[in-house]
Amino acid sequence: MIQQQLRQLLPEREVDPSAALALLGSSAAAVVVWKWLGKRQIQKKMEEARRTRDEGVKKMAKAVQQFREQVPSVQTDAILSLSLLELTERLREGSLSPRTVLYTYLEKALEVTQQTNCLRHFIPECEEQLQEIQRQKEKGLLYGIPVSIKDHISHKGHLSTCGLVQCLDTPVQEDSVLVKVLKSQGAIPFAMTNVPQSLFNYDCSNPIFGQTLNPLNHQKSPGGSSGGEGALIAGGGSILGIGSDVGGSIRLPSSFCGLCGLKPTRGGPVFWCTPLLNVDVCSCPTSVPWVLGPMARDVDSLALCMKALLCQEMFQLDPTVPPIPFDEEVYSSSARLRVGYYDTDGYFPLPPCTRRAVRETREALRAAGHQLVPFSPPRIHYVMTELFLKTFFADGGRAWLDVFTGGIVDPSLKSQVNSCKIPRLGKKLLALILKPLVSPWPRAQSRGRRLSKTSRCLKALWY
Secondary structure, three states, X not given: OHHHHHHHXXXXXXXXXXXXXXXXXXHHHHHHHHHHHHXXXXXXXXXXXXXXXXXXXXXXXXXXXHHHHHOOOOOHHXXXXXXXXXXXXXXXXXOOOHHHHHHHHHHHHHHHHHHHOOEEEEOOOHHHHHHHHHHOOOOOOOOOOEEXXXXXXXXXXXXXXXXXXXXXXXXXXXXXXXXHHHHHOOOEEEEEEOOOHHHOOOOOEEOOOEEOOEOOEOOOOOOOOOHHHHHHHHOOOOOEEEEEEOOOOOHHHHHHOOOEEOOOXXXXXXXXXXXXXXXXXXXXXXXXXXXXXXXXXXXXHHHHHHHHHOOHHHHHHOOOOOOOOOOHHHHHOOOOOEEEEOOOOOOOOOOHHHHHHHHHHHHHHHHOOOEEEEOOOOOHHHHHHHHHHHHHOOOOOHHHHHOOOOOOOOHHXXXXXXXXXOOHHHHHHHHHHHHXXXXXXXXXXXXXXXXXXXXXXXXXXXX
């Protein structure tokens, strides 16, 4: 009945095949043009970001040259060879000026980034901070110390990009708590360092600012995600840096670049920085919390940084930090310690160099009179599968994939992104097909055997 009425109201007409084809062709062409325009817009954004970075480098190089002309007698090598503790002492007593130290490290940072591409941007306001610390009534613990910070740590007036195109539009309106406390302690943030795209990578590359190289070997990676920090400090362009860590992002670059790094305990010094598109850094669930921590050339530098950061201003600005100052007595104590250690967790294969490092550390601690107790991490396979992998990928990687919307995926991340894009049913089928090719993980787990790399990949694919 309804069909008959519609036929009366809408008389039948023959469809012209050529018109249909023309409409289809024009629609396809419109889609192609729309995609091309979108990619072109992305390219323009990235080119503008790189141009801004390059202009900043040129301005800083010019400022360094002017300083060298004004003060030609600066002993650069002598300043760069000082440890953080020695440098702070020289600055506080006045035998070195903050201006001399700042421009010495600016000059060295320019040299290091030309070789490794470790800097995302210089902070020109460092000259204003230089003037500000000279007006402070008291000299903070980090008085006159140039400090580099990771790309996503908020500094007023600058971008926090995380290597993502959609983060190139809006400069930060306020300093992070960390930057505020650093400045109050007399430090001078002078550079922001490069990161891998989305911070979710153990390499250090993004499509906007490119690949960062290891200063010790340009054929190697500095690690990630605090790879720019690792490269800059290892190359001598910074004496103290701040990175962030969820699953190794401070520890790996420190290892790759021969540095010392500290991932503080969650619930301790956790300092606010820009969240990534209103979610946690790296799109990690809150049950896998991230923290910020120092990176430097020696342990004493890390201790001094933590002592400076765990101050009254930090406790007032960040209520998540327990108001517990750094315990110098415990740190300096020579009391005999009971230290647990292991050289394999039974899950990740360990390279000989890491085993050697554990062995040398064990022997050094024993020689110092400490008690060393070997142990094996309990239920490591349950922890990795049920707690770590299932928590990280509880949503199938959806939140992480969303940060790439409207942008370009870095080549180093394409395999991971494509894996997350596979529908859940497809992942299940792939796991079933590939499962017979490797040793079954339940039996390997029950027998205490270390899982092969393929087995671990299958577990990640399955879950």
